[in-house]
Amino acid sequence: MTPTATASANTNIALIKYWGKADESLTIPTTSSLSLTLDDTWTTTTVCFDGGSAGEDAVTINGSSPSGTELARVSRFLDLVRGVAGQSAKASVTSASTVPLAAGLASSAAGFAALAAAASRAAGLDLDDRALSRLARRGSGSAARSIFGGLVLWNAGTDDETSYAEPVEAALDLAMVVVVVSGRHKTIGSTQAMRETMRTSPLYPAWVASSRQDLSVALAAVRSGDLPRLGEVVEANALGMHAAMLTSRPGIMYWLPRTVEVLHTVRALRDEGLPAWATIDAGPNVKVLTQGSSAEQVAAALRERVPGAAVSLRHPGAGVRSGEAVS
Numbered sequence: 001m002t003p004t005a006t007a008s009a010n011t012n013i014a015l016i017k018y019w020g021k022a023d024e025s026l027t028i029p030t031t032s033s034l035s036l037t038l039d040d041t042w043t044t045t046t047v048c049f050d051g052g053s054a055g056e057d058a059v060t061i062n063g064s065s066p067s068g069t070e071l072a073r074v075s076r077f078l079d080l081v082r083g084v085a086g087q088s089a090k091a092s093v094t095s096a097s098t099v100p101l102a103a104g105l106a107s108s109a110a111g112f113a114a115l116a117a118a119a120s121r122a123a124g125l126d127l128d129d130r131a132l133s134r135l136a137r138r139g140s141g142s143a144a145r146s147i148f149g150g151l152v153l154w155n156a157g158t159d160d161e162t163s164y165a166e167p168v169e170a171a172l173d174l175a176m177v178v179v180v181v182s183g184r185h186k187t188i189g190s191t192q193a194m195r196e197t198m199r200t201s202p203l204y205p206a207w208v209a210s211s212r213q214d215l216s217v218a219l220a221a222v223r224s225g226d227l228p229r230l231g232e233v234v235e236a237n238a239l240g241m242h243a244a245m246l247t248s249r250p251g252i253m254y255w256l257p258r259t260v261e262v263l264h265t266v267r268a269l270r271d272e273g274l275p276a277w278a279t280i281d282a283g284p285n286v287k288v289l290t291q292g293s294s295a296e297q298v299a300a301a302l303r304e305r306v307p308g309a310a311v312s313l314r315h316p317g318a319g320v321r322s323g324e325a326v327s
């Protein structure tokens, strides 16, 4: 029988960001990062080492077959798995995401976490979660974190062995409101953008130094259950990352006018006493960290004040699992 395996993983949003690699070939980041895995953001992937098609890996993602760099990235990842498992058969890979593109949550994090789990099992490897996290990292840095549910710390480490994610115990009731202001495809991908930021932004070293401090503050806030303290450092860390991008040469600007409008709205909600703190990734959309018990109210306020934006609510979600996702 041809070895086949299916696995599912949710996406995650960084609270303290990963932006830059100390080692590109191994995806060792310059800083450790902290994230929240979201519910209902599954990617489900099936891998079968059946020889692929026409002597190549055959890949289908959401019904279409990628070519060029996207296909090469998946094939390179499968080469890693084949190398560890000591086999050479090409594979058929089918991957589907349950998140509509318009939700602004499409990500390589869920994709490579699910691929790492499915491919390693199909290749006969029995990896524990830490080893899976290290493997997923090689596909896409943020995928290392999607192996685990809830709050997750990715230890930057210094080499392949020491750079892995792990779950963080939290006594906080967290939720994330996602505000999509544009479904437009990103202008520059994260991998390239972080490379350019590191190479050309005079603010990058300062961001690295402050991000390390931000992580200590965030972890202390999580330990003591202090959501306002966590929220403040989360928003500051994202703004700092974008400040470094903006001061790259040429500047990398993911924000649209509506992005800034949402940032102001989130501040206004805070002034009115609601728990709401913004974070932004490599795109124009805003994710708002809030308390689970206030999340409906925050989402309703954002729907009312940012007309035309698609606003959805997510709670903490589970880590990678074998087989199809069950929500």
Ligand code: 2P0
Pocket (backbone or CB within 6 Å): 013, 014, 016, 017, 018, 019, 027, 033, 108, 109, 139, 140, 141, 142, 143, 190, 191, 192, 280, 281, 282
């Ligand atoms: C993060 N992002 O921590 C940061 C914040 C986007 C902004 O991780 O080059 O797709 O594949 O390792 O994981 C997006 O970067 O980059 C990302 P690669 P990845 O979530």
